[in-house]
Structures are given as structure tokens and as C-alpha cells.
Amino acid sequence: MKTPMIWLGAMALTCAGMVVASGDSPKAQPTDSDAKPAAAATPASDSKEIAIREQVQAFANAFNVPDVDALTELFTADAVIVDPAGSETRGQPEISEMYATEFENVPGVKLECNVGEVQFLTADVARVGGQSRLSTGTGDANEFTRFSALAIHRDGKWQFAELREYAAPAEDITPYDRLRELEWMIGDWVDESDDDKISSSIRWTDNKSFLIRTYSIEIQGEKASSGTMFIGWDPQTAQIKSWVFSSEGGHGEGLWTRTADNQWIVKAQGTRHDGQPNSATQIHTILNKDVVKTSSIDRIIGGQLAPDIADVVMVRQPPQPQSQPQPKSEEAGKSEK
Known part of the structure; x- marks a missing residue:
């Protein structure tokens, strides 16, 4: 028999998922008087913002592979990266070398990015702000930062001309x-x-x-x-x-x-x-x-x-099946009348 007193506080860890379902009841069909005009086409500014947000996600995806070449291509030739300490890395060659060194020194490092505001300065230039979370391959450290990026539309694609990172204030980081x-x-x-x-x-x-x-x-x-x-x-x-x-x-x-x-x-x-x-x-x-x-x-x-x-x-353990209410018998229904 196994000894049960294995230090009772932390003997088991667990794993789970969550399923959420929702539904809407059928709605009444509108009459002619209720009919609304067809939805307008997506404004150009909205499609540009979507494209920029997709570039930020592409950055995180390439970082997590990691794919140094794909990361470097997301920056302009003369781009600059400024880290929270104020150190600058300029140009695609130096940016490529910086990421290659980081991935070699910290294998398995992972990045999450959450875009907040996208502000267009001109039709082809936008300032992007958000938060990021960097975790090491062993998970023994997490670094939370805010970032600000300057995105430029050139030759049919969006690239980052500048990326600045700042230490996240305490209120940015929740216990969760x-x-x-x-x-x-x-x-x-x-x-x-x-x-x-x-x-x-x-x-x-x-x-x-x-x-x-x-x-x-x-x-x-x-x-x-x-x-x-x-x-x-x-x-x-x-x-x-x-x-x-x-x-x-x-x-x-x-x-x-x-x-x-x-x-x-x-x-x-x-x-x-x-x-x-x-x-x-x-x-x-x-x-x-x-x-x-x-x-x-x-x-x-x-x-x-x-x-x-x-x-x-x-x-x-699998979730316990939910018990279904039993239908009332015909005799029981009569007795209630």
C-alpha cells in the first residue's frame, strides 16, 4: 500500500477544459416597413486596421516557431527596436542577429501579444499600442511589457518601422x-x-x-x-x-x-x-x-x-453526465388534473 501522507498539501495537479454553448430563439420575419438597407461595405480604414492586427499576430507566430527570417521580413530595412532599458537595434541585419541570439540563449521562449489601439497618423502610417507577455522555455520567468509600434504601408504590405517596449505597470498584470x-x-x-x-x-x-x-x-x-x-x-x-x-x-x-x-x-x-x-x-x-x-x-x-x-x-476524471428530467407518465398527468 502506498503511504498516504505524501505531504497532503500538493500531491495532485489537474487539467481541464470548458465548454460554453449559447443559442438564440428564432426571430420574427421583418415586414416591408421594417426592412433595413443592406450593410455598407467595410470602410477602408477598418480593413487596414485588420491587416495591421494580423501583422502583429504574424509577428507573435514567427517568434514562437521561431523563424528569424519571417520576423525580419516584418520590419522595414531601416527599422529600429528599442527595448525597455533603452537599448536600440537598427536595421534588418542587426534585428535578425538580435533575434537569432535570443532564441539561441533562451530556447523555447514564447510571446503573446494583445493589440489595444490602432491610430492612423496618415492613410499609410499607423501607431499600434498593446501589451505583451514573454515566457521562458522553462516557464520560470514571465516578462510583461507594453509596446508601441509604427506601422508603414509600402509596396502593398504593412511593415514595422519602429518597435518600442516599456515595462508594464503593476495595474496591467492581474493575478490571473x-x-x-x-x-x-x-x-x-x-x-x-x-x-x-x-x-x-x-x-x-x-x-x-x-x-x-x-x-x-x-x-x-x-x-x-x-x-x-x-x-x-x-x-x-x-x-x-x-x-x-x-x-x-x-x-x-x-x-x-x-x-x-x-x-x-x-x-x-x-x-x-x-x-x-x-x-x-x-x-x-x-x-x-x-x-x-x-x-x-x-x-x-x-x-x-x-x-x-x-x-x-x-x-x-471525465465530467459527470447531467441527469435528464424524466417525462411524466400519462396516468400521473391525469392525477394532477
Whole structure:
């Protein structure tokens, strides 16, 4: 039988998705008096703005491949890039070299861009503003910036003549922005063997500032323990942090670090219900979207080394089918009349 007390706070991680459906009821057909003129053609300015927004997305796509040549082609020959520190990179050759060096030094780096305002200075020149999020391949750092780009229409295509980046102010970055790398955790998970069962459920708080995990452990059919964990962004340590409280009265906290695309490490410490301090390093490995493996190593309880616990495998549970209301029988309908 697996030892159930694997440091009850962070034993399972989860993954989920969401399905949203909506529909409109049929509308009455308009009469001749209600008829409206056909919609006007899309204004030229709108089509230009769409084209510029598509270029920003093309920039992010090329960055994430990464494709240095495709990135370079999005800039004019004499373009300039200014980073948050004020350093300038001028011209396509230097821009190409800069990106090639960055991708070599930080493999797997990823970029997200969200365009805010597109302001046309002339028919062929526009100023583009927005926000971006840069994450390393290991996910151990995220950089949030604002950007301002000067787009020029030349030879039938839009290119960037200037790109400036600025450090994003604190109000730009929400707790959800910090935590969404853990959004895959949402859902219900279970690890069940002949002797014990570990169940875990994770959901967002209403404002998505925290993830809440509830768990329970059963041994030979009897409930042995349960607890609640909150996972959030700690501005003091500038790191994802968790706080856990067990049904026995113990409590603990952990600092989260992403060490690979499919792996998180949690440095956890706390106090047991009997007052003994404990600590451990938890390694959470995402095997696929429905399976997560957890190991707990370097375990210390009351100042004494404890055996490692390896390969606790949590499997995501499918959503429970919604029960359909049973139609009333004809006899039941008569009795109600």
C-alpha cells in the first residue's frame, strides 16, 4: 500500500477544459416597413486596421516557431527596436542577429501579444499600442511589457518601422495573468489502488485571483484525511505560492517553479497537527493532458529524514453526465388534473 501522507498539501495537479454553448430563439420575419438597407461595405480604414492586427499576430507566430527570417521580413530595412532599458537595434541585419541570439540563449521562449489601439497618423502610417507577455522555455520567468509600434504601408504590405517596449505597470498584470500557466489544473482527479484512494478537485475563485484545491484521502474505504489549498501569486516573493490547511489541524505553504514545459517543482514546508515541522520537494510531471505524476523527495519530519514517495499518478476524471428530467407518465398527468 502506498503511504498516504505524501505531504497532503500538493500531491495532485489537474487539467481541464470548458465548454460554453449559447443559442438564440428564432426571430420574427421583418415586414416591408421594417426592412433595413443592406450593410455598407467595410470602410477602408477598418480593413487596414485588420491587416495591421494580423501583422502583429504574424509577428507573435514567427517568434514562437521561431523563424528569424519571417520576423525580419516584418520590419522595414531601416527599422529600429528599442527595448525597455533603452537599448536600440537598427536595421534588418542587426534585428535578425538580435533575434537569432535570443532564441539561441533562451530556447523555447514564447510571446503573446494583445493589440489595444490602432491610430492612423496618415492613410499609410499607423501607431499600434498593446501589451505583451514573454515566457521562458522553462516557464520560470514571465516578462510583461507594453509596446508601441509604427506601422508603414509600402509596396502593398504593412511593415514595422519602429518597435518600442516599456515595462508594464503593476495595474496591467492581474493575478490571473500570473496564474494562468496553472489553468490546466482545473478539474477533478483521482489516484486509486486496492487499498487507498486520493481524490482532488481544483477550481478558480470567482475573480480568478486564486485556485482552490480540495482533496480527500481514503484508506481501505475509510476517510483518513482531507484539506484545502489556495494557490496564488505572492507579490512579496514574486512567485506562485500555495497555502494548505489539513483536517487534522496541520498547515503549510509552498513556492512553485516551472522547470520544463511539463514539470513544476514545489518547495514545501509546514507544521503537522502535532507541532512537528515538516518539509519536502514535490515534483509534478504532466504526462499528458489527463495524467499527472507526483513524487515527494527530500522529506523531513520533525528533523528526521523520511522515505521518498515516488510516482503517485493522478488521472483526470471525465465530467459527470447531467441527469435528464424524466417525462411524466400519462396516468400521473391525469392525477394532477
